[in-house]
Amino acid sequence: MDLLACSAAREVQDGEIVFAGTGLPMLAIMLAQHTQAPTAICIYESGSIDGRPKDLPTSVADARCSYQAAVADGLTDVFGQLQSGKVDLAYLGGAEVDLYGNVNCTFMGGPTGKRLTGGGGNPDIHSLAKRSVLIMPQLNQKRRFVEKVSYITSPGWKIPHWPDKEWVPKKEVYGPAFFGGPAAVISDMGVYRFDENGEMYLDTFHPGFTAEECRENCSFDLNISRVKGETLTPTYEELDLLYKIIDPEGIIMK
Numbered sequence: 001m002d003l004l005a006c007s008a009a010r011e012v013q014d015g016e017i018v019f020a021g022t023g024l025p026m027l028a029i030m031l032a033q034h035t036q037a038p039t040a041i042c043i044y045e046s047g048s049i050d051g052r053p054k055d056l057p058t059s060v061a062d063a064r065c066s067y068q069a070a071v072a073d074g075l076t077d078v079f080g081q082l083q084s085g086k087v088d089l090a091y092l093g094g095a096e097v098d099l100y101g102n103v104n105c106t107f108m109g110g111p112t113g114k115r116l117t118g119g120g121g122n123p124d125i126h127s128l129a130k131r132s133v134l135i136m137p138q139l140n141q142k143r144r145f146v147e148k149v150s151y152i153t154s155p156g157w158k159i160p161h162w163p164d165k166e167w168v169p170k171k172e173v174y175g176p177a178f179f180g181g182p183a184a185v186i187s188d189m190g191v192y193r194f195d196e197n198g199e200m201y202l203d204t205f206h207p208g209f210t211a212e213e214c215r216e217n218c219s220f221d222l223n224i225s226r227v228k229g230e231t232l233t234p235t236y237e238e239l240d241l242l243y244k245i246i247d248p249e250g251i252i253m254k
Contacts, residue, residue, distance in 0.1 A: 002243075004188065005028055009238075012029060013040070013089075014037040015037070015040065016040050018089045019087045020091050021091060024135050025135070026060075030042075034241050034246070043087065044078070045075060051064075051067055052068040055248055082125060087128065089129060094134065096108065096149045097134055098220075100158040100159070100194075101182035102152045104149035105120075122153055125154075126180075133184045147219060148167075156170070158170065169198060184203070190203070190204055190205040202224045203227065205229075206230070206231045
């Protein structure tokens, strides 16, 4: 868990505006603010902007999110910030992600498939943030990393063009409205990024795994030719911050 939190935190650049949800995204933005991105601004979906909670809130609705906040408003206002193009980075998850960064959290399978919890703010955030980072489980769950998702809740870099259903770059379908998209996928096995064609490749594999194991845990032929090596392990400073300052209650860092 600490490796995922640190990997996600390292995606934040100083001064950026970051949209974060409950759980690991909260750990990531708070860790980033304590380390390389002290002036990064966090927006929580419930309406808090630039809150500085002393320790980890239990959810985006926790009153701690609004501690020392510049704005304590509501969902409509923060999604307005997103729609106006002010959000640099967003953290998201999903049930499935595909080769092109499309996310599914709506429906899996054919006529006898399963309905999932639904998109919530996922499609808005994934479409309107300048870039997004997906945090998802992968080990022994290759069905989550697929060539094409069962249902597109949130568009990645390539989507079907109507009515011929040919998969084309997203901007050919939406025009200039949505130029953002997934920058990385962080799993419990590695960190994945997207090439100039909008296709996923392995950037680094976590300690204890190999590039080949990461590919074996995908349902498509993952590109591992560009892998840089092992993911950087958490530093002592990062671990100290996570366990003693950010989440001393062990809400996530148990």
